[in-house]
Amino acid sequence: MAFCLSFKKYSLLLSFLIFSLAFNTVFGSDIPSSPFSDENQPTSRFDTSANSYFSFPEPSIQARIARSGKNDQINHFCIVGYQWGNGNMQVWVHWQEQKEIILWQGGDDEETQIASMALARKELVLGRDTVKSEEEINGSSYLITESAWHDIVNDCAKNGRQFTIDPFVSNN
Amino acid sequence: MAERFPSRMTSMSTVQLLFRDPHVLRHVFWLNPGNKDRPMAKLYRNNRAPLGNKITLVAGNSLPIKVEGLGSNRRHIVLKSRNPQLLTVSAVQVNDRMLEQSLRIEVRRDGVVTSQRTFLDAFLNDGTPALSKKDQTTAPLEVEVLPEIRLPADSTEVGMLTRMLLVENITPGLPGYSSSEVEECMKWMRFVFINRMQLGSEFFGAGKNINNLVEFVKAPNQVEGFANYPKLSTVLGDNLARYIEIANDGTHAKNKAFRDYIALAVATARLSESELGKDPCITKLYAWRTTGAASPGKNFVLFASKGGQDFYTLTDSFIKDSGKGGK
Incomplete structure (x- = not known):
């Protein structure tokens, strides 16, 4: 009888753990915490392809590549979106070849989306805009730690949308 | 311009012409001398x-x-x-x-x-x-x-503040844009720099004895793209050029929105300290970051979010240790 109760207890515990893991994976409490405010963590990732503010990733990425003059090579991009309970969204774009992450603010039309990617004001290059420790941020409006940079990149590789852009002729 | 008719009229019935080109309907209608409903x-x-x-x-x-x-x-x-x-x-x-x-x-x-x-x-x-x-x-x-919109001269403090406010805030068309929120956010950004100057430039990576706002904003790694002001980073310069272009293009769908946005930045940059009103934070605002971004440092405490930015004050212990009391 004791064994049966223990087995039942362990089964319930195992079921609970499996459920929690599934719940957390779907709703995102495995989201890396370091890139975000301790007091204000995102509640989940969201599917940028289903959001009208981010519905033109390909022309936006192409515009960024063209503006950088890197359209003569193969480029690899990744897009991952995070959201908060109050509706706030953050979409990070990793450009592998440039070792940069870009905060893509999207837009209510194609022109605005393209401009907000090509002319993104937050473009954080590893080593140039990253510091080793939080102390070194020292009030900056934009620096992040190296570990936060890598956390976004790794999370994007695992959970984001991947894009491979072949060389193309730019109109610029 | 695309041709609307064939170059020579053929002997087709009116119905046949209609099926070929719907625009013909208007022309046949018009050319009929008996037709009064032109x-x-x-x-x-x-x-x-x-x-x-x-x-x-x-x-x-x-x-x-x-x-x-x-x-x-x-x-x-x-x-x-x-x-x-x-x-x-x-x-x-x-x-x-x-x-x-x-x-x-x-x-x-x-x-x-x-x-x-x-x-x-x-x-x-x-x-x-x-x-x-x-x-x-x-x-x-x-x-x-x-009239054409032009920014205040970049050699002036108002010109520098205008440019900073324009590039640091979210713009019309971006998710979450609200002109009233951005107006408040711009004022809060002004408070951040006023308070930093009062506390002391040395606490914010600007070195000692900087009592000039332009030099303060140019402090290394403080405001992205302003380190060599009036020369701005290429991406900031291109963003500003885009805002001004839209504001001066009456045919653009967002012309009014950007004219209002630029006017807001200029007006906020021009406000005197007394006209700005009261700092919303009792312990004063000292930093901002994009909403949801990690803290600007362990000495900073989140105060509130406004217009897409998180605004921070300083810990009591830091203010006390600074010897300035933040007052």
Whole structure:
């Protein structure tokens, strides 16, 4: 009888753990915490392809590549979106070849989306805009730690949308 | 321009012509001398959106338009400006055999310092330059002409603050944009720099004895892209150029939104400290980061989010240790 109760207890515990893991994976409490405010963590990732503010990733990425003059090579991009309970969204774009992450603010039309990617004001290059420790941020409006940079990149590789852009002729 | 007809009329029935090209309907209708219900002239933008009764343009703008339909004398109407010194209309393509004509409205570039209003009237083309008879079926087009927007000189503190406020805030068209939130956010950014200057530049990576706001903003790694001000980073310069271009393009859908946005930044930059009002944070604001981003450092405490930014104050212990009390 004791064994049966223990087995039942362990089964319930195992079921609970499996459920929690599934719940957390779907709703995102495995989201890396370091890139975000301790007091204000995102509640989940969201599917940028289903959001009208981010519905033109390909022309936006192409515009960024063209503006950088890197359209003569193969480029690899990744897009991952995070959201908060109050509706706030953050979409990070990793450009592998440039070792940069870009905060893509999207837009209510194609022109605005393209401009907000090509002319993104937050473009954080590893080593140039990253510091080793939080102390070194020292009030900056934009620096992040190296570990936060890598956390976004790794999370994007695992959970984001991947894009491979072949060389193309730019109109610029 | 695409051909609307075949180059020679063939002996096809009217029904056969209709099935070939729906635009033929209007022409057959029009060419029928017994038809009294002629389509009135209508004005369109080149993208086929109706022009409406009123448009807004900016000094120096050039707007191509289409006019579809003929006057009561079966000839294309002529649009004439009531103020040709301010605004003119010229023909790009006019053919009385075609239902549609292409015109261009051009606004003078120089000398427009205040908002002005004029009208374009439709006249019947009687073949004489005098154009004395108005086409009563085509309503006048009201044109509001706005002066060109320019930012305050970059050599001034107001100019520097304007540029900083423009590039640090979210802009029209981005998710979450609200002009009232951004207005408040811009003021809060002003408080951040006022408070930092009062506390001491040395606490924010700016070195000691900097009592000049421009030098403060240029402090390393403080405000992205401003380290070599007035030379801005390329991406910031391009963003500013885009905002000004849209604000000076009366044909752009977001023209008014960006004109208002720039006006807001200039007005906020010009406010004196007393006009700014009271700092919303009792322990004063000292930093901002994009909403949701990691803290600017262990000595900072999140106060509130506003206009897409998280604003921070300092810990009590830091303020106390600074010896300034933050007051």
